[in-house]
Structure formats: C-alpha cells, structure tokens
Amino acid sequence: KNQVEQSPQSLIILEGKNCTLQCNYTVSPFSNLRWYKQDTGRGPVSLTIMTFSENTKSNGRYTATLDADTKQSSLHITASQLSDSASYICVVSARGVPRGSYIPTFGRGTSLIVHP
Amino acid sequence: NAGVTQTPKFRVLKTGQSMTLLCAQDMNHEYMYWYRQDPGMGLRLIHYSVGEGTTAKGEVPDGYNVSRLKKQNFLLGLESAAPSQTSVYFCASSSGQGITDTQYFGPGTRLTVL
Numbered sequence: 769k770n771q772v773e774q775s776p777q778s779l780i781i782l783e784g785k786n787c788t789l790q791c792n793y794t795v796s797p798f799s800n801l802r803w804y805k806q807d808t809g810r811g812p813v814s815l816t817i818m819t820f821s822e823n824t825k826s827n828g829r830y831t832a833t834l835d836a837d838t839k840q841s842s843l844h845i846t847a848s849q850l851s852d853s854a855s856y857i858c859v860v861s862a863r864g865v866p867r868g869s870y871i872p873t874f875g876r877g878t879s880l881i882v883h884p
Numbered sequence: 885n886a887g888v889t890q891t892p893k894f895r896v897l898k899t900g901q902s903m904t905l906l907c908a909q910d911m912n913h914e915y916m917y918w919y920r921q922d923p924g925m926g927l928r929l930i931h932y933s934v935g936e937g938t939t940a941k942g943e944v945p946d947g948y949n950v951s952r953l954k955k956q957n958f959l960l961g962l963e964s965a966a967p968s969q970t971s972v973y974f975c976a977s978s979s980g981q982g983i984t985d986t987q988y989f990g991p992g993t994r995l996t997v998l
Binding site: 772799800802809810812813814817857861872874875876877 | 919927942986989992
C-alpha cells in the first residue's frame with residue numbers, strides 16, 4: 769500500500785527562524801512529489817513539484833529536496849514569517865490507470881505555527 | 885478567472901438524506917478530483933475524472949457517486965448520508981498534461997451529517 773509519512777506532526781517556531789519538515793514515502797511506481805501549503809479553512813496550494821531526476825527545487829523562501837534512493841523529501845523554510853503558519857502537506861504520485869493519470873497519496877501534514 | 889469553485893460551502897444533513905456537491909472550474913482542465921479531509925488524516929481521493937463523460941474510483945469511493953456530464957463540472961453525490969461522511973470535501977482540477985501536472989483546489993465544502 770502506498771504511504772506518505774510526515775514529521776513532525778506539529779512545529780512551533782519564532783518569526784525569522786528557519787525550519788525543516790520531513791517526508792518519507794513508499795509509493796510505486798513513483799512519478800512525482802509535491803509540497804502543498806494549506807491555510808486554515810482553505811484548499812491546498814502547490815509550493816513545489818519534483819520528478820525522479822530532480823533533487824532540489826526552490827520557490828522563494830521554500831526549498832524542497834528529494835532523495836529518490838532513500839525515498840525521503842524535506843521542505844526547508846527560511847526566515848519564517850507569520851504568514852507561513854499553515855499545514856504543509858507532502859503528496860507523492862504514482863503512475864496510474866488510465867495511462868497518463870497520476871494517483872496522489874497525501875501525507876497527514878505538518879502543522880506549523882510561527883509566533884512573533 | 886474564478887479557478888475552482890464549490891457549492892455549497894456548508895451543509896448539515898440528517899442521516900439518510902441525499903445531496904449533491906457541485907464543483908466547477910474555468911481553466912479548461914481535463915482532470916477533476918473529489919477528496920475528503922478528516923481531522924488528523926491526509927486528503928483521501930474519493931473519485932476522479934480524466935475527461936468529460938469518464939469517472940474512476942479513488943481510495944474511498946463507497947457511499948459516493950459522481951458524474952462529469954460537462955467538462956467544467958464534476959458532481960459528487962451522497963445517496964443516503966451517514967455520520968461517517970461528516971468531513972470537509974475538496975474538489976480539484978488539473979490539466980492532465982505531463983508528470984508535473986499541478987492540481988488546483990477549491991475552497992472546500994464542510995458537511996455535517998447528524
């Protein structure tokens with residue numbers, strides 16, 4: 769069964785500090801890995817996406833890494849802001865049926881709270 | 885360009901009642917998805933569609949039906965609601981083009997079944 773595990777479950781940091789969120793997965797056949805940000809009461813919004821051949825991808829203060837050999841990914845947030853308070857969700861997609869479709873498996877998310 | 889919209893935003897049902905959730909997208913996307921999100925759990929795929937007139941089961945399809953009669957709309961139906969279907973429902977759409985295809989999510993529908 770495809771699984772995506774995220775850690776920590778929750779994290780509290782002070783504004784301006786950096787943090788790193790972790791994602792481990794067992795998804796096959798692997799297609800891509802995304803990180804989403806979900807604000808309270810809103811739908812998830814894509815931050816980064818990486819395929820098998822990519823090992824890092826940045827989006828502003830967000831940097832995602834992927835180690836396809838160990839099946840691990842991390843999301844690093846630099847110089848955190850109050851607006852970074854949200855749930856961060858790791859999503860790994862497998863190639864699905866019909867051909868060309870991609871079936872996502874979602875992690876439970878890491879809840880990040882940034883305090884002033 | 886409204887993106888992905890969902891109707892209604894909130895709904896309370898009694899056990900056994902039926903209802904339909906509507907998802908609409910104006911991005912001309914081929915793929916559409918319905919998810920449910922429960923506390924402490926990741927989003928789980930209920931059903932999805934890879935084009936007008938086609939649907940497929942996801943991870944948790946039991947108790948739900950879907951229809952994609954028009955490309956821009958994806959309907960999720962509950963024929964006989966149960967308390968276990970209390971959840972937040974998200975619709976998403978994507979172009980379906982390539983492995984870096986990104987899903988765009990709607991704002992969600994909060995459903996309570998009493």
